[in-house]
Amino acid sequence: MATLGKEYKDREVIVRQGEAGNCMYVVQEGEVEAIAEVDGREMRLRKLGPNDFFGEMALFGAENRSATVRALGTARVLTIDKKSFLGGVQEDPSLAFRMVKVMSQRIRDLTDRLAEHHLKG
Amino acid sequence: MITRTTDGFGQLGERSQALRSKSSMPLRDGSRIAVIGAGPAGSMFSYFLLNMAESVALDLQVDLYEPRHFCHRGPAGCNHCGGVVSESLVQRLATEGIALPDDVVQRGLESYTLHMDVGDVEIATPLHESRIAAIYRGNGPRNSEPMDTHSFDGYLQQLASEKGARIVRQLVSDVRKHDDAMQVECADGSVDDYDLVVLASGVNSRLAKSLEDLAEEHVSPALTKTFICEFRLGKEVIRETLGPSMHVFLLDIPRLEFAALIPKGDYATLCLLGDDIDEELMDRFFGSPEVARCFPGGVIPRHICHCYPRINIRTARPPFGDRLVMVGDSGTTRLFKDGIGAAYRTAKAAARTVAFHGVSADDFREHYWPLCKKIDADNRVGKFVFWVGSLVQRARFARRGVLSMVAREQQQSAAPRRMSGVLWDLFSGSAPYTDVFLRTLHPAYVGSLVRNLVAANLPDKNRDLPRDPGEERA
């Protein structure tokens, strides 16, 4: 049996908030967590598992990473190059279908969390 | 065999355009589709079509015809190929949500090692990450021990089946037009009607070839003979000798365009591509010290499985008709590289056409043919690139220059990797040939190549470069 991608150890940082980025990632195995760092405090945004992607904003213009992503236990992650992705979407726009679907679900989740926060506050 | 009926495949060619009905032929709920062949093209077409149909609430029935059982070892379960899934395809599949399972990947490849008479050099993946998959199309070589890994084609077929495709374990013997439908006949004599036939039977099947006799306008893909064999080396030996690297040979052997040794689990696959690979060419290849150097003790072991599959070197014209489309090798593929990637691209373009437009020749001409033409045009540039490559193969001073440029780039991590990038994309098939060619016109690339050609051919024994075995022997 063999594997693809790169292995990260527990708590190893894959992307760091604020750093420049020009690729996205797809989790192949294990779990990673996305964390927002606000005023030196950490807030977990979401946990991601096999087949989930992160860092996609770097493909669509945002240059700095909006969150830190690190491994939760040992995780294996594959890099998707910006050039390769955009070239693929140019030839086949349906390549982005799944991403758009997941991203809209993430917006819905954030909207729900925001509404919940407002009601509580 | 594909039978010509009174109207044959009428709408196959430009000449019959005038006769073609202007109306599109959209699929409806309950429409039936026959996909002939569950290689990468057929399985991926079925998977993506059913995926797209689901997203627009279209209820289709897809029958995927495939007589082969991919769980068999040796030729019975294998679709004969080097088994390299390119970097770009690995990434595209991952973006689609298809992560190749660990038991399908025989080895993750991290680099290419270029072997020439003037020396060897390793070109590492840009991010030092396993980005290329070495797989088996079937379940491993003939007479191999049962493995804990699985077939790539079997995995894709399973994906299609899980999406709802019905697997029909039959050899299709005939396809014909019947009133407004297409009729598929199997070797057991059974016959079924369909709204669309997708020919994904590759180039090693008689089915595609017989189209030529039936529709005057149809030109089948042009083919050439290749060679593949398997060596049993064992995991340990592979780790010590070949490592996670694909070994590519740039040798001065006429008609040989590309030769690669691909490490898998316990085995290594050797592929020779070129202009009609024959015994004479193979003897010269196996007699080369550069090849022997890759094996333990410099001795090439006996191979345990071999075949001479054919490869598509020119697009079928046109690869569609009313209610008929050819995907993967049956239609078009990339010249000598990333055939599985081309199968994915053509399968998906055809699936998009069928799901969102229709199944008439016009629909395919408008939405599918542009991709085939793009691949075809890029292949013409590819032919030129391979011709330039053959000049380098023949000129020792040029080989020294290339080796010097790559070696320097690999030593200096911050320097732009111009030659390494060009060779990487050429070997891996990760970028279009046109892209690769345009990069070789960049003044910085030309300047660096000229400098390296001069430096590498100066009689300076102290230069900081890989050893030239020729010099050592002299």
Ligand SMILES: Cc1cc2nc3c(=O)[nH]c(=O)nc-3n(C[C@H](O)[C@H](O)[C@H](O)COP(=O)(O)OP(=O)(O)OC[C@H]3O[C@@H](n4cnc5c(N)ncnc54)[C@H](O)[C@@H]3O)c2cc1C
């Ligand atoms: C020597 C060599 C090395 C190669 N190496 C690589 C490589 O490393 N990487 C890469 O990406 N590409 C490689 N290729 C190219 C690659 O093999 C093809 O491009 C790819 O297999 C095309 O897929 P396909 O689905 O179109 O056809 P195929 O893989 O040929 O599949 C066709 C399927 O149709 C079935 N079939 C045929 N006739 C019938 C029938 N009458 N009824 C029902 N089913 C039928 C067959 O059993 C088969 O399963 C190589 C090719 C050669 C020749």
